[in-house]
Amino acid sequence: MRKTIIGMLLATSLLVSGAAANAADINVANSLVQFNGTPLTTSFSATLGAGNKGLTFNEIFGVEFLRPAAFGASVAVLGPFFGLDITGFTLSNFNTQTTFTTGVPDVTLPGFDTWVLGAFVPEGRYLLNVLGTVTGTHGGSLGGNVNIIPIPEASTWAMLLSGLALVGFAATRRRRNKDTEPPTGMFTA
Numbered sequence: 001m002r003k004t005i006i007g008m009l010l011a012t013s014l015l016v017s018g019a020a021a022n023a024a025d026i027n028v029a030n031s032l033v034q035f036n037g038t039p040l041t042t043s044f045s046a047t048l049g050a051g052n053k054g055l056t057f058n059e060i061f062g063v064e065f066l067r068p069a070a071f072g073a074s075v076a077v078l079g080p081f082f083g084l085d086i087t088g089f090t091l092s093n094f095n096t097q098t099t100f101t102t103g104v105p106d107v108t109l110p111g112f113d114t115w116v117l118g119a120f121v122p123e124g125r126y127l128l129n130v131l132g133t134v135t136g137t138h139g140g141s142l143g144g145n146v147n148i149i150p151i152p153e154a155s156t157w158a159m160l161l162s163g164l165a166l167v168g169f170a171a172t173r174r175r176r177n178k179d180t181e182p183p184t185g186m187f188t189a
Helices: 002-021 154-180
Strands: 026-035 040-048 056-065 069-078 084-093 099-102 112-121 124-134 140-150
Touching (some): 026 040, 040 124, 056 069, 056 140, 069 084, 084 112, 084 140, 099 112
Parallel strands (some): 026 056
Antiparallel strands (some): 056 124, 069 112, 069 140, 084 099, 084 124
């Protein structure tokens, strides 16, 4: 219930702010995904129907980070035959509406309109925006993936480093004790 209400509030605020800024002719708001520390992979998609040729769109996907994370996303439209042209791919801060990071076109897939972005993101709410233009008379579809991996906290790093130090100390001590003992079994009578 809470996620539904948050999603509806997010969608309403995005539509109102998008209309006020006149950034796009079509705004599509998806549900809010909440990242709580467990690695997360999810997908998003949008279909813009017939009669929208020449209009711009802004596909919006909300992500809330409850802890810092490594964030990666990609979005794709298959070739010019499917009626959409992606012109921008950004991750922006929800509260300040400023761009946090900007995606780049992926040129490794000729014939595909594919964009990728990645960043280390602190906790907070963010919006993943896919901007573009409808080029086909029958509209078109786009789809994307989001991958989120937690960044270990400082206490986790401290435990890891102290564990490695203990293992190194034990190995050094074992080696030192082994060097002081007389060899056994080397000389037999």
